[in-house]
Amino acid sequence: MAVRLKATCSECLTTHWSEMELGQEQIKCPACGHSLQSLPEGEFNEIELTIKKQRTNNIIALIAFGVAVIGFFCWVFKPELKYWSFPHAPQEDFWMTTGFPALTIVGLLVCLVFSVLGARHRFIIEF
Numbered sequence: 001m002a003v004r005l006k007a008t009c010s011e012c013l014t015t016h017w018s019e020m021e022l023g024q025e026q027i028k029c030p031a032c033g034h035s036l037q038s039l040p041e042g043e044f045n046e047i048e049l050t051i052k053k054q055r056t057n058n059i060i061a062l063i064a065f066g067v068a069v070i071g072f073f074c075w076v077f078k079p080e081l082k083y084w085s086f087p088h089a090p091q092e093d094f095w096m097t098t099g100f101p102a103l104t105i106v107g108l109l110v111c112l113v114f115s116v117l118g119a120r121h122r123f124i125i126e127f
């Protein structure tokens with residue numbers, strides 16, 4: 001899998017996005033042509049794994065944010081709860097006083113935690 005990383009050239013100090021793949025021999029600056037040997041395989045695999053984990057954490061954060069938004073709008077706009085016919089469903093008061101606010105708060109907290117986990121590491125290669 002190709003990894004997209006920011007790379008800074010030590011010759012002309014240009015920062016650009018670089019698509020890097022395993023087995024790629026050199027990193028080359030598009031502005032001045034300066035090049036250097038690419039990352040070793042172990043380091044590349046570690047970066048790739050970290051980026052995959054961050055992507056998963058960001059997806060979870062996005063889903064949690066969606067759940068929070070749905071909970072908030074249900075709380076504010078008070079939908080017809082009679083269509084939500086779960087067996088032994090709690091009363092409408094339960095959803096308005098506890099259920100939807102709790103869903104909103106829990107969704108936002110989960111979103112906060114996973115978005116922090118998803119943005120903890122940034123990689124910039126200087127060559």
Ligand SMILES: [Zn+2]
Nearest residue numbers: 009012029032
């Ligand atoms: Zn350069």
